[in-house]
Amino acid sequence: MEEKTCPSAELFFKREFKKHTGIKDIRFVLAIGSGKGGVGKTTVSAILSLALKKAGYLVGVFDLDFYGPNLHLVLGVNKKPMVEFGKIKPVSSDNIKILSLALMIAEKEPIFMRGLMASKLLQELLQKVEWGPLDFLILDLPPGTGDIFLTMLDFFNPEGFILITTPHKLALSDAKRTLSILKEKMVPILGVVKNMADFFEDETSFQDFLNEQKLNVLFEIPVLKELSKTENLTEVFESSEKQKFLETIAEKVLDKVFRIK
Numbered sequence: 043m044e045e046k047t048c049p050s051a052e053l054f055f056k057r058e059f060k061k062h063t064g065i066k067d068i069r070f071v072l073a074i075g076s077g078k079g080g081v082g083k084t085t086v087s088a089i090l091s092l093a094l095k096k097a098g099y100l101v102g103v104f105d106l107d108f109y110g111p112n113l114h115l116v117l118g119v120n121k122k123p124m125v126e127f128g129k130i131k132p133v134s135s136d137n138i139k140i141l142s143l144a145l146m147i148a149e150k151e152p153i154f155m156r157g158l159m160a161s162k163l164l165q166e167l168l169q170k171v172e173w174g175p176l177d178f179l180i181l182d183l184p185p186g187t188g189d190i191f192l193t194m195l196d197f198f199n200p201e202g203f204i205l206i207t208t209p210h211k212l213a214l215s216d217a218k219r220t221l222s223i224l225k226e227k228m229v230p231i232l233g234v235v236k237n238m239a240d241f242f243e244d245e246t247s248f249q250d251f252l253n254e255q256k257l258n259v260l261f262e263i264p265v266l267k268e269l270s271k272t273e274n275l276t277e278v279f280e281s282s283e284k285q286k287f288l289e290t291i292a293e294k295v296l297d298k299v300f301r302i303k
């Protein structure tokens with residue numbers, strides 16, 4: 043049976059997109075990052091993967107948070123990736139391909155790595171991963187602008203970066219540092235996701251931040267009360283109201299993606 047796609051998806055398929063030479067079969071790399079930790083990168087990466095899959099795209103998500111990887115938990119995956127002929131095959135769950143370092147090591151094994159070791163491991167790992175054909179590869183980045191972050195930027199050369207932040211002053215201050223590196227490296231910024239948007243009362247700092255950085259809000263995510271009962275976002279987004287929310291998100295992101303030359 044032919045898979046249904048939304049109008050945006052059809053438009054996307056008709057257009058030619060630059061493909062990164064180093065990554066076979068991947069049409070668009072979307073990086074999800076922040077300055078501060080714990081502001082919702084993994085949550086947004088998972089929500090975005092659900093949204094783009096719902097819009098009819100082939101999506102892969104890569105958890106690059108070596109020190110605190112938990113994307114697999116959020117997407118309800120506990121299978122380990124297969125290794126065939128030296129190539130790592132990401133795990134498929136509900137038509138989304140997922141890869142995380144956490145799925146490749148024993149659960150209780152601590153990840154003690156210094157920056158250089160981690161970025162070397164990352165480079166080796168990246169060479170071995172075989173995603174298969176993907177429309178979007180979503181990168182769930184570690185917080186900050188350390189070795190892994192920089193290695194990732196150089197290796198993937200993402201066509202679009204989405205900055206996740208809460209409207210809190212501390213998160214905004216850290217976000218500015220990340221933005222200055224992205225500007226230096228000329229990574230296109232698709233916009234800002236305002237996470238836990240309804241929790242914070244002071245909007246002034248956030249508005250000032252947007253004006254100063256000349257950025258727009260791509261979309262907002264309210265506090266998801268369901269996350270106090272389950273970490274599995276696939277379950278949280280099952281209701282028809284939440285499915286509509288995913289459609290809105292996909293339309294907003296695709297609209298930005300189409301504008302990238």
Ligand SMILES: Nc1ncnc2c1ncn2[C@@H]1O[C@H](COP(=O)(O)OP(=O)(O)OP(=O)(O)O)[C@@H](O)[C@H]1O
Nearest residue numbers: 079080081082083084085110185238264265266269
């Ligand atoms: N909109 C939201 N509503 C409710 N809880 C949220 C929301 N966004 C994130 N959280 C919760 O906040 C915590 C941190 O979120 P998440 O893991 O997505 O952040 P992160 O930026 O990826 O963290 P890290 O920097 O450690 O990788 C998680 O427990 C998550 O469930």
